[in-house]
Amino acid sequence: MDSSARQQAYDRGSTIFSPDGRLYQVEYAREAVERGAPSVGVVADDGVVLAARKRLRSPLLESASVEKIHAVDDGLAVASAGHAADARQLVDVARRTSQHHRLRYGEPIGVERLAKRLADHVQERTQNGGSRPYGAALLVGGIDATGDANRPRLFEVDPSGTPYGWTATAIGDGASDVRSVFGAAADDTGGRQRAVETALEGLDATADDDLESTGLEVRTITADGIETLSENRVADVLATVGS
Amino acid sequence: MDSSARQQAYDRGSTIFSPDGRLYQVEYAREAVERGAPSVGVVADDGVVLAARKRLRSPLLESASVEKIHAVDDGLAVASAGHAADARQLVDVARRTSQHHRLRYGEPIGVERLAKRLADHVQERTQNGGSRPYGAALLVGGIDATGDANRPRLFEVDPSGTPYGWTATAIGDGASDVRSVFGAAADDTGGRQRAVETALEGLDATADDDLESTGLEVRTITADGIETLSENRVADVLATVGS
Amino acid sequence: MDSSARQQAYDRGSTIFSPDGRLYQVEYAREAVERGAPSVGVVADDGVVLAARKRLRSPLLESASVEKIHAVDDGLAVASAGHAADARQLVDVARRTSQHHRLRYGEPIGVERLAKRLADHVQERTQNGGSRPYGAALLVGGIDATGDANRPRLFEVDPSGTPYGWTATAIGDGASDVRSVFGAAADDTGGRQRAVETALEGLDATADDDLESTGLEVRTITADGIETLSENRVADVLATVGS
Amino acid sequence: MDSSARQQAYDRGSTIFSPDGRLYQVEYAREAVERGAPSVGVVADDGVVLAARKRLRSPLLESASVEKIHAVDDGLAVASAGHAADARQLVDVARRTSQHHRLRYGEPIGVERLAKRLADHVQERTQNGGSRPYGAALLVGGIDATGDANRPRLFEVDPSGTPYGWTATAIGDGASDVRSVFGAAADDTGGRQRAVETALEGLDATADDDLESTGLEVRTITADGIETLSENRVADVLATVGS
Amino acid sequence: MDSSARQQAYDRGSTIFSPDGRLYQVEYAREAVERGAPSVGVVADDGVVLAARKRLRSPLLESASVEKIHAVDDGLAVASAGHAADARQLVDVARRTSQHHRLRYGEPIGVERLAKRLADHVQERTQNGGSRPYGAALLVGGIDATGDANRPRLFEVDPSGTPYGWTATAIGDGASDVRSVFGAAADDTGGRQRAVETALEGLDATADDDLESTGLEVRTITADGIETLSENRVADVLATVGS
Amino acid sequence: MDSSARQQAYDRGSTIFSPDGRLYQVEYAREAVERGAPSVGVVADDGVVLAARKRLRSPLLESASVEKIHAVDDGLAVASAGHAADARQLVDVARRTSQHHRLRYGEPIGVERLAKRLADHVQERTQNGGSRPYGAALLVGGIDATGDANRPRLFEVDPSGTPYGWTATAIGDGASDVRSVFGAAADDTGGRQRAVETALEGLDATADDDLESTGLEVRTITADGIETLSENRVADVLATVGS
C-alpha cells in the first residue's frame, strides 16, 4: 500500500487517529486556512494593529462587504483567514461570548480569555462525529485591562483549537513569509504608527504585485477604542512601505 | 491513484475536507446553482432592479407559477437561481426571518442583516452531518433605511453561506458572462430606468437566441415599494436593449 | 472510471450532490413516477378535469379500491402517479393540510397554497438523511376563491418538491406524449365538456390498445363541487375521442 | 458492470431508489411473502371466507399454535402470509387499531379503513432508515356496516404499504396460481358455502399432494360473527373439491 | 459473483432482506442456538417436563451456576439454549413480564401469553437497526389455568420471534435428533414419570458418550409447583433409559 | 474467499452474527482479557482467596497504584484481568451496585447477585450498537450470608456477560495453565492458609521466571472482612510454594 493510500485510510473523519497519531481532518482544515487571503496582527507599545488583504473577485463587488476584521467589543477585534463562511460563524461566537461576559460580569472579556473560549469551541469540532473542524483561523487582538493595566495582546486560534500568543504573526496564504518579515523587523517595533507599517510590510510579502489600498483593511485597537484606517491613510503608508 | 479518484475520496460528505482544504460538496452545490436559469441584480441611484430568466418547459406551463423573484417585505425582495425546490425553502427562511424581525423590533429588517441571517442558515448545512448544502443561491435586494437614509443595497448569498455585497451581479447559468457585461456598463449606471436596461442586457448575454418577455421576470425595489414590470414594459425595454 | 460507475458514486443518498450539481436520488424518484400509470389534468373555463388510468392486474381486483383521484375539500382534488404507497401518504398530507387550514381560518385552502405546502413537505425528504424522496407526484386541481373569483387552477408537485402551475399537463408513464397532445389541443379548450374530451385524448396517447372505461377514473371540479363521471359517461366520451 | 452487480448497488436499504425508480428492499420483502404458506380470501354474497395452509414441520407441533387467521373484531378478521414473526406484529397493530377505534367512536372499524390504516403503518417502514419493511402481507376480511348495509369486503395489504380491494385473492406461495383458479371460478360464486369450496380449490392449486384438513384453517366472517370450520367440516369440503 | 459472496452482500444487518426474501442475521442467530447445549420439553398428562444438558468445561466449575432451567412463576418455567448471556436476558424479560402480569391482574400469566410476549420482544430485535437478534431460544413450559382447567402447555420462542406450541420438542445442539426420538415415542407418552424418561431419551440422542447425571438439569412443572429432580433421581432414570 | 477474509466480514461490530452464529467482537474482547496479567480465585472452607500478578513496567512505577484486587463491600472483593481502563469501569459498576443495594435493602449484596448484575451490564455492551464489549473479566469473591450461613463463593464474569461459579479458577494470561494446576490440587483444598498456597501455585504456572512478592497482590475474604497479605507474608508463602 503506497503512502497516499495509507493516508487516505485515516483522513476522512475527525474522530479517527492515523497510526502515527495525526488528525488528518484537522490538518486539512489548516489547508483551508492557507487557501484564504492573509490577515496579520502586530502588537505595538500602545495597541494592536490588525490588517488583512481581501480578494475582490470583481470591481462590482462591494469591498466593504468582504469583511476580514470585526470589532468584538470596545477594545477587542478579530481578523480571520480561510473558509469565509466558517470564519463568519467563529466571529459570531466571539461576539456572543463577549456580550455574555459583559452581561454576566459587567466588564469586557479579556483578550486571552476570549481566545481560549474560542479555542474550546473550535476543539469540540475536532473530537466529535457528525460535524467537521472549522476551516478558518482567527487573530484576536485587544487591550487586556485585567491584570496589568492596558496591556496590548494578540492571539491566534487555529483549526485544532489551540490558542497561541504572539507579538506579531499572520494567518492564511503566505503566513510564513509574513512571519519572516516580522521576525526581521522585530527589533524596531514601537508605537502604533510603526506597527501599521510593519503589518503592511508583512502583507506586501504575500503579494505578487504591489498591494493596493482598496483591497486592504487596517484597524488599530487601543485603550481609546478601535480605529479603521481610511483608504487614503492606507495608501499613504503603502507608499512609505513600498519604497 | 488518478486525480478523479482522489477527488472522489473526499467529495461525498459535507463534513469532510479534502487534503487541499476544499469542501467538495459545497463546490458541487455551486454547480447546482450554475445549472439553474440566471437571475441578476443591479443597484441604481434610487433603487435596486432584480431580473430573472425562467425556463418554461412547455407553453402549457403557467409562467407566473415559475417564481424567481419574491417580495420579502415592503422594500425587500430576493431572486433565486439553482435547484428550484431548495430555493423555495430559502425564500421561506427569508420571509420568516423578515417577519420575525418586524414583530420583534417593529421595523423592517435591513438588507445586509437579512443577507447575513440567510448566510448563517446556509452555512449550517455545510458543516453538520445528516443533511446537504442548499443547491441554490439568492440575490437579496432592497432599501436600507437603517444607517444612511434609503440606501439601495444588493447582496448575494452563495451555497457556502457567505454574503457578498454587489453593485451589480448575477447568479446561475452564465453568471460570469453577465458580470462581464455589467463590468463594461458600470460607468453609466444611474436611475432605475437605466438599471432595468442593464439588467436585461446582462440576461441577454446568457441566451443563445433573443430573449422573450414571456420568459422574464423584472422587479424594481424602491423606497415606495416593489413594482413588477408588465410583460409589455419588459418587451419595450428588450426592444431597446436588443438594438 | 466509466460514466456509469461515476454516477454510482453519487446516487445512493439524498444528502449528496454529484460533481455536476445533480441530486440523483431525486432523479430516480422521478423515474418511480414514470413507472406509474398516468394521471392528467386540464383547466377548463369553469373548472378543472382530473383523469387517470388504473392498472388493474386482475379482474378480481376491485377497481374502486385502486384510487388515483382523491377529493381533498369541496372544490379541491388531487390525482397521483408513481409508487402507490408513497402517493397515499402524500394524499394524507394534502387532506390534513386542508383540514388544518379550514379549522384555523374557517375557509378552504387555496389550490396554489396547498400545492406549495405539499412541495415544502416533499422537499424536506430530499435534503435530510435517514429517509428517501417520495416516489410519487401529484396533480392538485381546484377552484381558487381567494384572489379573483372562482379561478380554476391546476398544479403539479414533483418529487424534488417544486410546484408548477399548468393549464393542462400529465404525470406518470407517457406524460410527455400526453403533453404533446395537450399542446396541439391547447387552442380549442373551453368548457368542462371539452376538457374531459381533451383529458381522455391525452390518456389515449399513453395506451397501446384502446382505452376502456373500467380502467379510467375521471372527475370534474367546479365551484359546485367534485363530480365523478360514471363508467357509462366515460365510455360515451371515449367513443367520441376514439373516432 | 453486470446487471446483478448493478442491482446490488441499490438493494441494501429501504431509503434508496434504484436508477430505474425501484425500491429493491420492498421487492425483496415481497419475496419473503412468497416464501410463506399461502392464505386466500373469497367474498361471498353474505360474508367473506378466509382460508390458509399451515406448514407443520412436525407432528409434535401443535397445529393450533401456528395461527394464520386472526379475529380482529366481531365481524373482522385477518389472514397472513410471509415471515411469521413480522405477520404477528401486523396482527397486533390490526387489533390495537381496531380497539382504539371502538373506544373512540363506539363502533367497529370499517374493513377498508382498517386496511388503509395498516397500509399507512407498513409504508412508513419503507421510507425511513433504521428499520426494514415488513416481510409479511395481510388479507383483511369483514363486513362493512358503514355505507351500504352489511357489505362483505376483502382487502390485501402488501409490503409496500398499498391496500387493494379484491373479490377473491391469495397471498404467499403460489398466490398467482390461486388467482387463476379464482378467475376461472369467478362466475359461479354465490353463498358462503360455495365460497368455502372456491377457497379450498384455490389452496389445492398450491399443493403438490392432496391437501389435508389438519394443515388447513378456514373461517367465515358474516354479520353474525366469525365461525371457524371444524377439521371434519374442512375434510368434508375437501372431499367435494378434490373430486 | 459466486453464491457465498452473494449471500455476504445481505447478511450483515438485521434491517435488510436478501433478494430471495431471507433475513440472514436471523438465520445466523439460529446457528448461535444450534451451538448451545440442548434443552428439551415434554408435555405429560399432568404436567410438563423440562430437561437440559450443561457444558461443564471443568470439574472446578460449579454445576449449579450454569443454569439452563429457570422458574418464572409458581407453575411456569423456561429452559434455554444458545448464547448463554443472551439467554439470561430473555429469562429476565420472562420474569419481569410474569411479575408485571401478576401485579396488574392478580393472577399468574398464561403459558401461551408469556410465550407470545417474549416473541414480541425478540421480534423487535430483528426489525430495527442499532442492535442484533437474540442468539438464544427458549422453551416455555407450564400449566395454563386460564381456559380449560390445568392444561399443561409447552412453547418454543425462536430467534425470529415466533412462538410455536409443541407436545414435545428440543432446542440447541442436536435438536432435530431429539425430535426424531420424540416422534417415535409419541404414542406412549402419559404421566410425568414417563415424560421424564422420554426427555432423557431425547437428550441421550445428542450425546456421543453416555449421559451423566451431573451434567443434567431436570424439572417437572405441575399444578402443585415446580420440582427439581435430584442428581440421584436423574441417575436412576438414566439407568432405565440407557438400557 | 479464504477463511481469514470470511471471518473479517463479520468481526467488526458487536451487533452482527457470523454465518456460524458467532459474535467475533465478543471473542476478540476475550483475547483482550488473555493479554492481561492473570488473577486467580480459590474458595476455602472459611473464605475466598484472590491473588493477582501485576505488570510493573518500571521500578519507578508505584506498585500500589496498579490495582488488580478491589474491596467492594465488607465481605466482597473483585479481581480483574484484561484492558486495565475497562476493568476500572467494571469495578466502579460493582461498587455502585453494591452501595445501591445496601442503601435500598440495608444489607450487603450477595456474591452471586452481584456477579449476575455485573453480567447483565456487560451483556448490554455486546448486543447494542454504538459501543464495544468490555475488554476485561472479573472474579467476584465473597461470603454469601443469604441462604446458607457464611458460604464462601467465587464467580467469574466474562466479556460475553455470563456469570460462572467456580471453586477455583483464573482469568487473564495463562488462565488455562492455572486451572490445570488447580484441578490437580482440587482434592487437598481446605482452610484459607492452604488456599493461599494453591493460589500462588497457580500464578506460578503463568510465570517464566520465579514469582516475586513485589509484583503480587493477595487478599483473603472471610466473614471477618478482607485482609491484604503483606509483601513479607507473600514472600514466605512463595518460598513454600517454590520448593
Next chain:
Amino acid sequence: MDSSARQQAYDRGSTIFSPDGRLYQVEYAREAVERGAPSVGVVADDGVVLAARKRLRSPLLESASVEKIHAVDDGLAVASAGHAADARQLVDVARRTSQHHRLRYGEPIGVERLAKRLADHVQERTQNGGSRPYGAALLVGGIDATGDANRPRLFEVDPSGTPYGWTATAIGDGASDVRSVFGAAADDTGGRQRAVETALEGLDATADDDLESTGLEVRTITADGIETLSENRVADVLATVGS
C-alpha cells in the same frame, strides 16, 4: 492479506477490537502523545516537581502562551503532552473536577482521586462511538493531605484512561529515555532542589542540542503552594545539570 492491511481492518474506530484483542485507536492516540514535547514529574521528599519543554516555533510566539503546566488547586498541578488542543480540554476537566470537589466537600481533592476521575473521563472516549480518544496524556502532581499527612504524589493519566502512580516519570517525545535517566538517578533523590535537577537532567536526554531556559517551564508543588521557577533560576540549574 498482509499484516498492514490486516491491522487497517480494525484500526478505524474506538468501538472495535482487533482479533488479538487490541484497541488500535487507543494505541494511535498514544502515538499522538509521543509526537508532543515531553513533560516530566519527579517526587521529592517535600513536594513534587513538574517540568516541561515547549516547542516555540518562532521568536515571535509568546512563550507564556504555550502552557504545559497548569495549577489546578493550591497544592495540585498538571503537566501535559500530546495534541495541545486535547490537552487543554483535559486540563479544563481537571479544574472543574477540582472546583466541584471543593464546593461539595469543602476541601481540596486528593491527587489520586483527581487522577482517577480524569482516567474515568478519558476511558469513556475509548468505548463509545461518535467520538475519539484524547490524543493527550497528563501528569498529575500534588500533595495528598488525605490519609498520611502531606504525602507528595505523582500520577500519569494515559489515553486509554488508566492512572499510574510514579516516583518519577515522563510523557511525550523521548519519555522512555527520560525514564532511563530517572531510573539511574533513583537512589539519590531527596529534597526539592535535587528533584529539579533530576527533572531537567531527564528533559535534557530528549534534546539533540543543549536545553535553553526560554523553552522550559518548571514548577514545584509543596504544602506551601505552587512555585514557578524563574527563567534565571532555570538557567542556573541547567548550568549545573549540563556540566
